[in-house]
Amino acid sequence: MNFKRRLTMRFILQLAIAGLIVLLIAALTVVWMLQRFSEISITRDFASVGLERLAESSELSKEGIRFAPELLEQVKKNNGWLQSLDEHGQVESAYNTSKDVPTQYGPGELVAYWTGTKPFPYRLALWTEVKGGRQFTLVYGAPNVMSPLLEQVSGLSISATEGMPELPESIRLELQRKEVFVQLIDSEGMELLSYNKPDVIPAQYSIQELVLRTTYSDRYNYHMISSYNTETGQTWLVGEPLAKKSGAGTAALIPEETQVVIIGATAMLAALLILFVLLSLWQAHRFGAPMLHMLLWLDAIGNSIYQEPVDRRGYHRSRTPTGKWRRRYRVFSDVMVSIEKLSSALQREQAMRKQTENLREEWIAGITHDLKTPLSSITGYAHLLAEPSYEWSLEEVRRFSGTMLDKSAHMDLLINDLAMTYRLKSGILPPATLDIELNAWLRRALDQAAADPAYGEQQRIIYYAAPQEVWAKIYTPWLERVVNNVAANALLHNPPDTVLTVSLLAAEAGSGYTIRFADNGDGMDEATLERLFERYYRGTDTASPSQGSGLGMAIAKGLIEAMGGRIAVETVLGEGTVILLIFGS
Template sequence: MITKRLITQFVGQFAIVGFIALVLMAVALFFMLIRMSQLDMNRSFTSSGLQLLVDSLEIKSGQITFDPKLLTEVKESGGWLQTLDERGNVTSSHYTPVDVPNHYNAGELAAIWSRKQPFPYSLYIWIESKDGVDYTLLYGTQDTGHLLAQKAAESALITDRTIQLPNNLEHEIRESGGWLQLLDGDMKELASLGKSEGAPSSYSLQDFILRSEYADRYAAKLSSFFDERTAQTWVLHMPLPASSHKGLFGSIQSVMIFGFAGLLAVVLLVFIILAFVYAHRFGTPILHMMDWLQHLANDDYKEPTDRKGRPRSIHKDQKLKRRYRLFTEIFTSLSRLSDTLKRNEDMRIRLERTREEWIAGVTHDLKTPLSSIVGYAHMLEADDYEWTREEVREFAAIMKEKASYMDAMIGDLSITYRLKNEAQPLSFERVEMNAFIERAIIRLLQDPRLSAANVALTRMDQELYYPIDPGWFNRIIDNIVANAVLHNPPGTAVRISLSTQDDQGFVILVSDNGQGMDEATAELLFERYFRGTNTEENDQGTGLGLAIAKQLVLAHGGTIEVQSAYGAGTVIRMAFPPK
């Protein structure tokens, strides 16, 4: 049970951690995609934003609408937007300058787009079909750099690798922070104006294209004009505004670095939090169990308590606290172990006390008959008096009786220890139990002390053959029944009943309606050290009968238990399994 619970708990926890990690990764990737898309739109709205703008086109109540956020991007990028119907009429317009026409014919639009007709803006055309109607989108931006480069090509003079421009044009370029280059057909510098230190003097095809397309990488926008007459290229370099290439997310590289670093930091933080949670959830119960075991090792059988003196693992209603419920079986076992150890320690103390009392009683009981023997021996040895033959025989009979009592006590002690250590061999043979127990009771009642006993036997309904050692099994019956008769008031009814169990085991019940006993006495009834011999009536036995009976029952593979209460009599139940 606990294995399944632990597996489920850990698998569930790891699934949660995995889910959290996936969510964090998804958030980080989404953030990076949004920021990189924003950078793309900042760099060139036509490369990424225009497609999004087209996709957002909707027709509402006959009017063309776009995503307001994307229209804001159009404005911030310095562009303008028009939509044309099939006849070239402008149907909607956003941020359009006054010098942009509101109607185009097909030839005019084609000439503007192919730059065969002068037009002060860079123009991008997109055709989109909605609900069976074709819409033409015009997106224009004022390419200041291209215009300045074109003006420079038309008015510049080259002197000693230096470009000379009209004052107003040179002032405009310098005011913008830009500088000008003239390249030959191999993309090598022929002349320059206001060139920055460390700027390149030649370009490969790939380098020129990258600088033209990805201005944010180089913190400068490269605009060019190709002069077909001379096959030369005029290049204008203009720095980007500070907000477009500086800051935490000024480039794709910085976005990716920040995104992955942020993801790593958040994942690390999550794992640190989970580590504390796991330490609290799993470590606290384990440390508590270790503390509890340490208390048990130090003979302290109570669960460790909190500052208020209450057990740490349970609420006031005696239910386990939530953090400890994962280890329910372990805490239940520890509680049972503590109770068992406490009970065994209490029993050990009682048995130790009883053993000392018993040894004192046994010593007294051995000393009493021994004193009688020694006394009679001194009397017989004395020269002061001549004893008659009859007196000598009387003395000898008393000495023999006392010696027999001592021999029986020593024999019983020896038997209990041999049975306890499994050193007493038993010889088994299959015997019919109804007849055997009946004969044993009849033989027992022939004892003069038991002749007036009220004893009755109830046989089993069928014959039952069972493997026993007849001599020792007879001792079991003698000890149990004799104890029931001799330690109850005269006239107490003793009933022996036999019954079968499944697969031919059987049960012997010896019950009486005598004075009974309390629970503490019943728990120790079969212990060797529980009861001392009766020094006043030593002819009633050694006091080891029930301890011997229990060991013999166990040696036959059976069990024995007692139920009793003051005034309600006693029942001793012996059960023997099938064999």
């Protein structure tokens, strides 16, 4: 998997995980809000909501029905009581009941209390449930505050003072203490009088409005009952809040659902903010640290420091002590490997450049020495000839002149070789080439090379021609220079009895040819072989009596490649060296 795909998959995975966490936070928030809404509904109207929850959560045991403790606690908070009746109306279990609550009900008695046809100090709610094949009836009772008050106010004579009914002091105190309001409306639904009425209660009712408010009390957070006077067409309304404020005061609507929504939304946004902050910090640690490490490494490379930065303990930050990638660096492993390769390449280049500089300095020192030596001889002989106090004979003048000519020729050779190396480096091409028969041409070139006095009087070059004619299109001065340089390298840098064998080998089907130079000299070690064709490497020191410039093999390689061939070397230390000039294969 490449770097792009790994990075893409990593970001997709992280976004997916973050999305799942966001969904989980949202789900938990919704669940909490629903639970709070349910608790609010139970608190406001336990008779319709809580009784159903009690029946659903009840369990049948040997002792009877057991209920959820938190729901029983809510019964107590509402100043209510709970009874469980069997099929015969007998109370089997009860909770928070007072002495005025019956322990046995007749069939018609319970219904009369429930429907209000028979006076009862409590408002009743009934729920029937089947458990274990037996039928149970749950009876929930809450103090009946409004019915007695409605009965009292509906029998009063109406007289108003400043829009308020004249109520007895005892009734007014009772209304305030129990946070109950009273309202009188006419036959058109218009308010005539009110007392202790909150702002959320309207001053005018339509038929639908009054039906909804008296039937669905939990929707409006107020429980209301009414009494209609057929003679006057007026209606008395008495109501109390389903959820009351703690302490004394006027009843008011508490927007608990809104508070729950605000709290839930705030908590969810805070959790998401914390999540994204933690995710950002984690991303900075996971991706920022490796990127910073790579930037530091690249900056170090720019300052010629090619080692990877290390921590305080001396370990690489990207790897464990065992050499494995650390987890946060794995996704960047391709980039790190590329930086390592770049660092290694630049380090090798720096070492090679330093080595090349050293070789250049050595070579320049050698060339300077080689130039100064013949120049000193020329200068010395010139001073001798110019000295007026001596009368040189003709023979001495000719001997001095010959020496000066030899030294000048050596200097010219050094300068030409140096110029040739730079011309080859710039990529020169051979001048016009000629078609020649290589067997005859190579024999003549080797005969001329063997005539060099530096090789001694004995014949040290042996030539083996190809069995058939070999025609080649070459620039003969360059090839002659190569033959002379290779022969000089073999005969001048080996023992005096070394023999050079030259063979011309024609390739099959005339597709090319090879000139093979093989000597039986000392051979070369690995270090010398590796540097044989370097421009700034001399196989001999500057004190050697060789007339060479130290550039012969470098020039030979450059000329062969410029003519479209290649040169190869095989050598064994102590046994000799084979140099192959290969063309066309």
